[in-house]
Each structure stands twice: as C-alpha cells, then as structure tokens.
Amino acid sequence: MTPDEFRRHGHQVIDWIAAYQEKIESYPVRSQVAPGEVLDALPQSPPETGEGFEGVLADLDRVLMPGITHWQHPSFFAYFPANASGPAILGDLLSSGLGVQGMLWATSPACTELETRVVDWLAQLLGLPEAFRGNGVIQDSASSASLVAVVAALHRAGGGKPGRDGIEARYTIYTSSHTHSSLEKTARICGIGAAAVRVVDVDPQTLAMDPARLETMIAQDRAAGAVPLLVCATVGTTSTTAVDPVPEIGAVCRRNSAWLHVDAAYAGVAAVCPELRWLNDGLAQYADSYVTNPHKWMLTNFDCTALWVADRAPLVGALSVLPEYLRNQATASGEVIDYRDWQIPLGRRFRALKLWSVIRWYGAQGLREHIRSGIGLAQQLAGWIEADAAFHLHPHHPLGLVCFRPLWPQLPDAEADAATLRIMQRLNDSGELYLTHTKAGGRVLLRMAIGAPGTEQRHVRGAWDRIAAAVRTEAAP
Structure with missing residues (x-):
C-alpha cells in the first residue's frame, strides 16, 4: 500500500468510524447472530492474490457488523463501561x-x-500518594497487573530471589468472595495453586471484606x-461496586508482613x-500496589490499565532478565527505565x-464532567x-452501577430468581x-452499569421503563 493509497x-x-458513531443508536445493542453465523459467512481459505481494501470495508458491513455487540451504544x-472517544482512537x-x-528505553x-x-x-489527577510518582506503568489489563503484583510480592517474600527460585514456603493469598476471578488464575500461573487462595467472608450488608475475619x-x-503473601482489597467490586475497608485491611497486612x-x-x-x-483511603499508608483502568470509565479505549507500586525494587527484581541481545549503553547506565522489566511480556x-x-x-x-x-x-x-x-434496590450504589431485582411475592426465591433471569x-x-x-x-440481582459517553437521561429512562413494563407483564395473571 503506497502512501497515497493509505491516505x-x-x-x-475515519469516515466509516465517524458515521458509525453518528448512527450507533440504530443498531441492536447486543449482536443478534447465532453461534457460527459469522464464521459461515467467511471464506474457508485466504485469497491467493490481494483484493484491495474496498472489499475489506464491504465485508465489515456485510459480515462482521451483524456480529458486533455495541459497547459504545448509549443503552449498553x-x-x-469500555469507553472509546475520538482523542483515544486517534x-x-x-x-x-x-x-x-x-520494550526498552533505547528502542524509542x-x-x-x-x-x-x-x-x-x-x-496527580486522581490524588494518589506521592510514593506512586515515578513508579507507574501501563499494563494491558487489571488481570495482568494482579499477576505482576503477585510476582513482585513473591520476590519480596523470598528475600529477593526471582519468582519462586529456591523458595520452599507455602504461600497464601486472600480475597473476598467478590474479588475479581483473576486472582485465582494468577495463583495458578505463579505455581502457588488455586487452593492457596483464601476467600474471606464479607459484611452481609455492604458486601465488603471483613478485616476481623481476614486476621x-x-x-x-x-x-x-503457611506464609501470608498478598491480600487483594477491592475498591468497586465487579458484582456490586462494594468497597473493601482498605485502611483496616492494610493494618492487618502490615501486622502480618503481607x-x-x-x-x-x-x-x-x-x-x-x-x-x-x-476512594483512595488507606492507599498512602498501606498499599504496595494499586491498579485502575482508564479503559473502563475514563474515555480511553481498550487496552490501558495503570499500575503503581510504592516500591519498584521487588517488581523490577522479579521481572528483570537481561539476555545479551538486549544489552545497551542506556540500560547499563542505570539512568533510564526499561518497562519490559515491569510487565510479563517483553514487547x-x-x-x-x-x-x-x-x-x-x-x-x-x-x-470530571464525564464521571x-x-x-x-x-x-x-x-x-x-x-x-x-x-422492586428491591440494592442499597450501596455510590458510583455508576445500580443493582436491583423485581419482587415476586407470590414465588419462592428460586422461582423468583428464574423469573428475573427470564425477564433479563x-x-x-x-x-x-x-x-x-x-x-x-x-x-439474583440485575446490574445496570451507566457510563457510556453517549448515554443520556432518555436512554436510562427508556431502559427503566422497558424493565418495569416487562416485569409487570410477567407478573400479570
């Protein structure tokens, strides 16, 4: 493709993307295709000769768009949210x-x-602790950030030995029942094992981790x-945006060197x-690592996760491997950051x-206006x-997620939950x-997460009216 053809x-x-954004409300929010439908519309073999880009755009509309769920739709x-915005796309x-x-400072x-x-x-924008300044890195996702944090924690707990080299200790990780599932996967990847992940009870009202039970x-x-390795406190759980009491959990971690x-x-x-x-309570005093996703609610399209550590030494010590082909003068000087040492992949x-x-x-x-x-x-x-x-409203909703359920007084709980799922x-x-x-x-609770850039009151009101009408229709004799 020549520069003129590329232009x-x-x-x-760009015109296609702009038109898509203008007419996004005309699409069904969730893809309506059946399993295999997109696959069946694609050729079995690649083209022998080049076809030109017009065909790509044509098949984007004809084949792929029916299989797209529209994350930027104002009724998603x-x-x-997985926000995308013009500046981020550009x-x-x-x-x-x-x-x-x-991968290296020297490579750009x-x-x-x-x-x-x-x-x-x-x-600075988020008011995070001064200790985080200069100690931040962009990861692809919070799942990767959790993995990096556990690897760094292992390095520190093992007295500076990379990963689990020479470490015989039996480690434990602590989460609540509402912590993201990535911590269990992380434990498997690191060789600690899923059985080492301890699930801590939550407060039945707030659904936040119980620090006394943790201790x-x-x-x-x-x-x-066992050796307590790491505790994951969640600020805004996936299920209900419950907020764990970070200061109290942090104090438990400090007493137990976790x-x-x-x-x-x-x-x-x-x-x-x-x-x-x-939302930042306890970070300055206790947090060893902290992660948040601009690609969720801050208008930055996927993928873009920000991870900070209070001390970079365990992180870099755990992940730094320097083969001969990566050696260079800038790295040897110690004056630059090589972010390859702050993540799992090299590239x-x-x-x-x-x-x-x-x-x-x-x-x-x-x-701020967007949030x-x-x-x-x-x-x-x-x-x-x-x-x-x-309806019953789940009482804790400080941010953009609202959880609720229809009341089915005539039905046992199991049947009522089944009715709620049928409505959804x-x-x-x-x-x-x-x-x-x-x-x-x-x-069962319904989750309604609000935060797409195009969502207005009319979209939220329209969704609520449809939900309420569907429930009344289901409940009618």
Missing part, C-alpha cells in the same frame, strides 16, 4: 502508525518517557505453617472528582499516546427503582438494551 483508504476508515448497561491510530515496540525513548510522565499526570484466617494459616494489592479497576478513575477521593505497545491524547483533549474538567454525569444518571435510576414498590434474557434479546446479573445474599 485514500485512511480517509475512508451490561458491563462496566492516539491509538498514531501508535499503530508509528509501529513502536517500546519517547515511548518510555511519555509513559512515565502521563502516568504521573494520572496519579483470623491469616492467624490460622500461620499456625498451619503485600497489599488494591484493585480499583473500575472505580479508581472516579477519584478525578475531588468529592470522590474517599509493549505505545499505549501512552492514547492516554496522553485523552487527558490533553478533555482536561481534568472534562474528565459526574454517569453518577448523576445512576442516582436518578436508583430513585426511580426505590419509588417503585415492585427477553430484554437483551430485544436489542433495545443490554443488562447482566449477579448474585448477592443468595439472590
């Missing part, structure tokens, strides 16, 4: 155009130094010969609003470009639910909105 087709792609409420395009592989100094600066900007479990495990990892993947970026800085994309573009385009004020808008709409929704006697399935099948569910207190 012509590039304009077509199923999962936490920043990602620039990253692709440059084609940088930023700007890739490393922009990341250092922009992650520090983000720490009891650690004491019991110590007595049995690493405190704070997972604020969804909620953390909300601290860009000063009135929500309570890394120039992700900082899109985060830099977003922060410069919106500024702190624009980012406040989502929270305001969620509070309106909660008010409508609370005012309707046919019918609504999702309609293509007019998309919800998910969770379980809390043994009961």
Whole structure:
C-alpha cells in the first residue's frame, strides 16, 4: 500500500468510524447472530492474490457488523463501561502508525518517557500518594497487573530471589468472595495453586471484606505453617461496586508482613472528582500496589490499565532478565527505565499516546464532567427503582452501577430468581438494551452499569421503563 493509497483508504476508515458513531443508536445493542453465523459467512481459505481494501470495508458491513455487540451504544448497561472517544482512537491510530515496540528505553525513548510522565499526570489527577510518582506503568489489563503484583510480592517474600527460585514456603493469598476471578488464575500461573487462595467472608450488608475475619484466617494459616503473601482489597467490586475497608485491611497486612494489592479497576478513575477521593483511603499508608483502568470509565479505549507500586525494587527484581541481545549503553547506565522489566511480556505497545491524547483533549474538567454525569444518571435510576414498590434496590450504589431485582411475592426465591433471569434474557434479546446479573445474599440481582459517553437521561429512562413494563407483564395473571 503506497502512501497515497493509505491516505485514500485512511480517509475512508475515519469516515466509516465517524458515521458509525453518528448512527450507533440504530443498531441492536447486543449482536443478534447465532453461534457460527459469522464464521459461515467467511471464506474457508485466504485469497491467493490481494483484493484491495474496498472489499475489506464491504465485508465489515456485510459480515462482521451483524456480529458486533455495541459497547459504545448509549443503552449498553451490561458491563462496566469500555469507553472509546475520538482523542483515544486517534492516539491509538498514531501508535499503530508509528509501529513502536517500546520494550526498552533505547528502542524509542519517547515511548518510555511519555509513559512515565502521563502516568504521573494520572496519579496527580486522581490524588494518589506521592510514593506512586515515578513508579507507574501501563499494563494491558487489571488481570495482568494482579499477576505482576503477585510476582513482585513473591520476590519480596523470598528475600529477593526471582519468582519462586529456591523458595520452599507455602504461600497464601486472600480475597473476598467478590474479588475479581483473576486472582485465582494468577495463583495458578505463579505455581502457588488455586487452593492457596483464601476467600474471606464479607459484611452481609455492604458486601465488603471483613478485616476481623481476614486476621483470623491469616492467624490460622500461620499456625498451619503457611506464609501470608498478598491480600487483594477491592475498591468497586465487579458484582456490586462494594468497597473493601482498605485502611483496616492494610493494618492487618502490615501486622502480618503481607503485600497489599488494591484493585480499583473500575472505580479508581472516579477519584478525578475531588468529592470522590474517599476512594483512595488507606492507599498512602498501606498499599504496595494499586491498579485502575482508564479503559473502563475514563474515555480511553481498550487496552490501558495503570499500575503503581510504592516500591519498584521487588517488581523490577522479579521481572528483570537481561539476555545479551538486549544489552545497551542506556540500560547499563542505570539512568533510564526499561518497562519490559515491569510487565510479563517483553514487547509493549505505545499505549501512552492514547492516554496522553485523552487527558490533553478533555482536561481534568472534562474528565470530571464525564464521571459526574454517569453518577448523576445512576442516582436518578436508583430513585426511580426505590419509588417503585415492585422492586428491591440494592442499597450501596455510590458510583455508576445500580443493582436491583423485581419482587415476586407470590414465588419462592428460586422461582423468583428464574423469573428475573427470564425477564433479563427477553430484554437483551430485544436489542433495545443490554443488562447482566449477579448474585448477592443468595439472590439474583440485575446490574445496570451507566457510563457510556453517549448515554443520556432518555436512554436510562427508556431502559427503566422497558424493565418495569416487562416485569409487570410477567407478573400479570
């Protein structure tokens, strides 16, 4: 493809994306295709000769678009937002155009130094502890960040031995029943084993981890010969956005020499609003590592996860391997950061470009407006639910997620939960909105996560009206 051909087709792609954004409401929110339908529409074999880019765009519309679930649709409420915005898309395009592989400072100094600066900007915007400044890195996801944190914790617990080299201790990791499943996968990958993951009871009202129970479990495990390695406290759980009591959990970690990892993947970026800085309670005193996802609620398209550590030495010590072909003068000088030592893979994309573009385009004020808008709409929704006697509102909803369930007084709990799931399935099948569910207190709750850039009150009200009408139809004799 020549530069002129690239320019012509590039304009077509930008026009296609802009048109898609303009007409996104015309699509069903969730893909309506059956399993295998997209696969069957694709040729069995690759083309022998090149076909030109017009055919790619044509098949994008004809074959792929029916199989797309529209995460940017203003009536997408199923999962936490996966925001995309114009500045982020353009920043990602620039990253692709440059084609940088930023594994070392030497392989593109700007890739490393922009990341250092922009992650520090983000720490300032969120009011994070001073200890995090200069100790941040962009990962692909919070799952990878959790894995990196556990590897660093192992390094520290083992007295500076890389990974588990020469370590015979039996380690334990502590989570709540609402902690993200990535911690169990992390334990498997690291060789600690899923059986070493201890699930700590939660407060039945708030669904937050119980620090007293955590301390009891650690004491019991110590007595049995285990070493408490890491505790994951969650600020904004996936199920209900429950917030674990980080200061109390941190104090338990300090007394037991355990690493405190704070997972604020969804909620953390909300601290860009000063009135929500309570989300950071306990970080300065206790957190060894902290993660949040700009690619969820901060207008930065996937993937872009920010991880900070209070002390980089265990992280770099655990992950630094320097074969001869990577040796260079800048690395040897000790004056630069090589982010390959801060992550699992060697290679890394120039992700900082899109985060830099977003922060410069919106500024702190624009980012705050986006977060406040989502929270305001969620509070309106909660008010409508609370005012309707046919529904139960889960009481803890400080951010953009609202959990609730229909009341089926004539049905046993199991049948009532089945009825709730049938309602959700019918609504999702309609293509007019998309919800998910969770379980809390043994009961099914509907989850409605608000935060897409295009979501307005009319979308939230329309979704609520459809839900309420569907429940009344189901309940009618």
